[in-house]
Amino acid sequence: MVLGVTVLVFALNAAALGDPARAAMGQRADPETLERLRREYALDRPLPVQYATWLARLARADLGESFREQRPVREVIVERLPATARLALAATLVSVVFGVGIGAIAAVRARSTLDHVLMGLAVLGISTPVFWLGLMLALVFSVTLGWLPVSGYGDGALRNLVLPAVTLGALHTGTVARMTRSSLLEVVRQDFMATARAKGLSEWTVLGKHALRNALVSVVTVIGIGLADLLVGAPLTETVFAWPGVGRLLVAAVGQRDLPVVMGAVLVFALVYVLGNLLVDLAYLVIDPRMRDAVRA
Amino acid sequence: MPSARRPLSHHGFLAGAILVALFAGAALLAPVLAPEDPHAVASGGGATLEGPTASHPLGTDALGRDVLSRVLWGGRVSLAVGVGVEALVVVLGCVIGLLAGYFGGPVDAALMRITDVVMAFPSLVLAIGLIAVFEQPGLDKVFIVLVALGWTTIARVVRGEVLSLKTRDFVHAARALGGGHRAIMVRHLLPNALAPLLVAATIGVGGNMVAEAGLSFLGLGAQAPTISWGAMLADGQTFLASAPWVAVFPGAALLLAVLGMNLLGDGLRDLLDPRLRA
Numbered sequence: 306m307v308l309g310v311t312v313l314v315f316a317l318n319a320a321a322l323g324d325p326a327r328a329a330m331g332q333r334a335d336p337e338t339l340e341r342l343r344r345e346y347a348l349d350r351p352l353p354v355q356y357a358t359w360l361a362r363l364a365r366a367d368l369g370e371s372f373r374e375q376r377p378v379r380e381v382i383v384e385r386l387p388a389t390a391r392l393a394l395a396a397t398l399v400s401v402v403f404g405v406g407i408g409a410i411a412a413v414r415a416r417s418t419l420d421h422v423l424m425g426l427a428v429l430g431i432s433t434p435v436f437w438l439g440l441m442l443a444l445v446f447s448v449t450l451g452w453l454p455v456s457g458y459g460d461g462a463l464r465n466l467v468l469p470a471v472t473l474g475a476l477h478t479g480t481v482a483r484m485t486r487s488s489l490l491e492v493v494r495q496d497f498m499a500t501a502r503a504k505g506l507s508e509w510t511v512l513g514k515h516a517l518r519n520a521l522v523s524v525v526t527v528i529g530i531g532l533a534d535l536l537v538g539a540p541l542t543e544t545v546f547a548w549p550g551v552g553r554l555l556v557a558a559v560g561q562r563d564l565p566v567v568m569g570a571v572l573v574f575a576l577v578y579v580l581g582n583l584l585v586d587l588a589y590l591v592i593d594p595r596m597r598d599a600v601r602a
Numbered sequence: 603m604p605s606a607r608r609p610l611s612h613h614g615f616l617a618g619a620i621l622v623a624l625f626a627g628a629a630l631l632a633p634v635l636a637p638e639d640p641h642a643v644a645s646g647g648g649a650t651l652e653g654p655t656a657s658h659p660l661g662t663d664a665l666g667r668d669v670l671s672r673v674l675w676g677g678r679v680s681l682a683v684g685v686g687v688e689a690l691v692v693v694l695g696c697v698i699g700l701l702a703g704y705f706g707g708p709v710d711a712a713l714m715r716i717t718d719v720v721m722a723f724p725s726l727v728l729a730i731g732l733i734a735v736f737e738q739p740g741l742d743k744v745f746i747v748l749v750a751l752g753w754t755t756i757a758r759v760v761r762g763e764v765l766s767l768k769t770r771d772f773v774h775a776a777r778a779l780g781g782g783h784r785a786i787m788v789r790h791l792l793p794n795a796l797a798p799l800l801v802a803a804t805i806g807v808g809g810n811m812v813a814e815a816g817l818s819f820l821g822l823g824a825q826a827p828t829i830s831w832g833a834m835l836a837d838g839q840t841f842l843a844s845a846p847w848v849a850v851f852p853g854a855a856l857l858l859a860v861l862g863m864n865l866l867g868d869g870l871r872d873l874l875d876p877r878l879r880a
Contacts, residue, residue: 309719313728320735428614428868432861434812436819436832437853440839444850448843455842536724541816545839555727556820559734571731575723 310575311363314568315356321564368572369565373558378569382551386573388458389550392469392542393535399474400531404481411482412489413512423482430479435538439472439545456547465546473542477531484527488520495519522593529585536574615869621862625855629677636671640829643667651845661847663837669848673855676831679741679824680859684811687748691810692803694749695756700787702757703764714761717754725751726813733822741824744817748810759802763795797874801867808863815856831856 350358362369368378411423446468447455459465492498493516501511540552547553551570558566590597609615628635637657643665650666652658660669702713720728732747733739767773768791776790817823818832826833831852838849 309715310722313719313723314731317731317735428864429857429861432808432864433857434815434853434860436816437835437849437857440835440842440849440853444842444846448846533724537726540727540730540820544820552727555730556822559730559739559822562734562737564734567731567734571723571727574727578724579722 307576307579310572310579311360312356314572314575315359317571318359318564318568319352319355321562363572368569371558371563371566373561373563373566378565381554381566382569382573385549385551385554388548389539389543389552391466392473392548392550393539395466395470396473396477396535396538396542397528397531399470400477400481401528403474404478404527405485407478407482408485409489409512409517411486412493413508415486415490420486424486427479427482430475430482433475435472435476436541436545438475439468439542442468442472443545456545458547458549469542469546469548472545473535473538476538477534480531480534481527484523485520488523489516492516492519518592522589525585525588525592529582532578532581532585536578539574609869609873612869612872614865615873618862618865618867618869621858622866625677625859625862626681628674629681632671632674632678636668636674638668638671640667640671640675641827651841651848653845654847660851661845663834663845663848664841669834669851672829672834673831673851676829676834676852677855677859679828679830680811680814680856683741683745683748683814684807684863687745687752687810688803688807690749691752691806692756692799694753696760696792696799698753699757699760700764700791703761704768704783704787704791706765710761713757717757720751720754726816729813729817730820730822733817739817739822739825741814741818741828741830744814744823747817748813752806752810755802755806756799759798760792760795763798764791767791767794797870801871801874804863804870805867808860808867811856811863812860 359369366379368382370376371378371381374381407423407427411420414420443455446453453468454462454465457465489512493512498511498515501515502508506514539550540556542548543550543553544556551573555567555570555574558564558570609619637659649658649662650664652662652666654661658668658670660673663669663672698713698717702710729744729747729751732750733743736743764787773786773790776786781790814823815830815832815835818830819836821833821836824830824833834852835849838846838852841848
């Protein structure tokens with residue numbers, strides 16, 4: 306799978322139209338530098354050779370050199386990773402806390418007006434374009450109310466993190482809420498729930514301890530799916546809020562046709578995604594003992 | 603879910619259908635409905651960034667262009683990309699899904715491996731990366747990229763349906779009667795996979811619209827003078843404090859159109875998919 310990912314990222318480079326080296330260096334590039342770049346990336350050799358060269362360097366965590374910045378892509382990306390990681394973690398926190406909360410309330414009050422309102426909001430959250438939501442939040446909370454900064458990293462200040470995290474988390478909050486609600490309702494119908502109630506446990510204990518733990522399996526699935534939302538939303542959210550992360554780096558690199566950086570950033574996003582999904586699979590083993598048996602068998 | 607089997611008693615479906623009809627109607631009739639030429643700049647610079655007034659119900663942008671007219675025309679781009687991309691995606695996805703599901707074995711393994719790899723990327727990130735392949739960004743490139751990456755969902759859906767259908771009696775019967783591979787696939791398997799296909803395609807149209815707007819917002823999609831809601835939003839961000847209407851309305855239009863598509867898709871799923879019926 307990971308190898309397949311590298312083939313596709315490489316194909317991105319191989320398919321590039323025009324001369325990326327020249328595009329990146331601009332008109333003032335002297336022939337010698339161009340020649341050196343082409344040789345370095347084996348641009349004059351057959352594609353399989355180019356791929357092998359590139360893959361061998363990749364194995365040493367060498368992503369090449371940024372055309373634009375004239376320094377290693379790895380350096381450029383590593384600098385930007387903490388900002389994106391902070392944003393993604395905060396957004397996940399937002400979506401899990403609000404999503405599970407809203408979903409649980411909707412499930413307890415299933416088929417009530419409150420349930421319909423909350424689920425309506427969830428669909429609205431899923432359908433709202435990330436970048437527009439970001440602009441609207443900035444309009445209300447920064448421009449109009451003046452509570453929070455419009456954009457920027459603010460040296461990592463929490464105030465600066467709030468709007469980007471809510472923006473990036475909103476999309477997924479809706480999904481988590483819907484999934485929590487439906488899996489809670491699914492669990493509620495099962496026999497052990499009736500047993501728990503028959504033991505005289507309170508409704509909140511029944512739901513909180515018995516139902517929620519069982520519903521957790523699908524919630525973890527949704528967090529896994531949410532990883533895709535996070536990674537897709539990152540370039541947009543980071544652009545709206547001038548957040549110095551890998552997403553904004555990618556967008557800028559595409560604009561400048563800095564292909565080594567584009568490849569590196571896309572690769573990092575894909576690896577995080579693949580690894581994230583792997584972690585989700587491992588989480589199942591922790592939550593659901595039945596799956597451990599399935600793996601052993 | 604309320605056991606709504608008739609379309610008119612399913613509120614979500616109804617709301618979605620109305621929103622989509624409004625959106626499609628407004629987009630198709632934009633030349634008639636738009637009060638002004640969406641490209642016409644204000645003469646003398648008097649009416650730039652003007653708030654909503656009687657003559658410009660949604661205000662004007664930095665060049666004095668009528669925002670309402672631009673929102674209406676932008677809908678055409680959004681609709682064209684959303685539906686156009688999805689049409690090609692459905693054809694591509696059906697062919698790949700049918701081949702993989704029907705023939706199984708190495709064909710299936712190879713095609714699904716490709717699907718897995720494409721799906722191993724967060725979609726928009728790969729789309730952004732692919733734009734770098736072209737020397738200049740543009741709406742046509744967005745179209746190509748979205749088709750190139752969009753077929754995987756449909757292919758998976760169709761393959762799944764075909765796998766469960768191909769062992770059924772009517773398929774055996776068709777084969778016993780001498781039906782060729784193509785006839786069985788196109789005449790027997792595909793029609794029976796139509797319901798989930800329609801659901802996935804409807805939601806896909808909304809996804810394409812968001813993707814186009816997102817890429818255009820990032821400056822990697824539609825370029826001026828093409829009118830795109832995403833590009834309008836990017837312009838609007840610059841004047842967020844002084845002229846918020848420039849950003850508010852194109853985004854609201856996009857939200858309503860996508861919401862309509864999602865509600866319609868969810869509704870179709872409830873109405874069409876027998877497995878979800880209680």
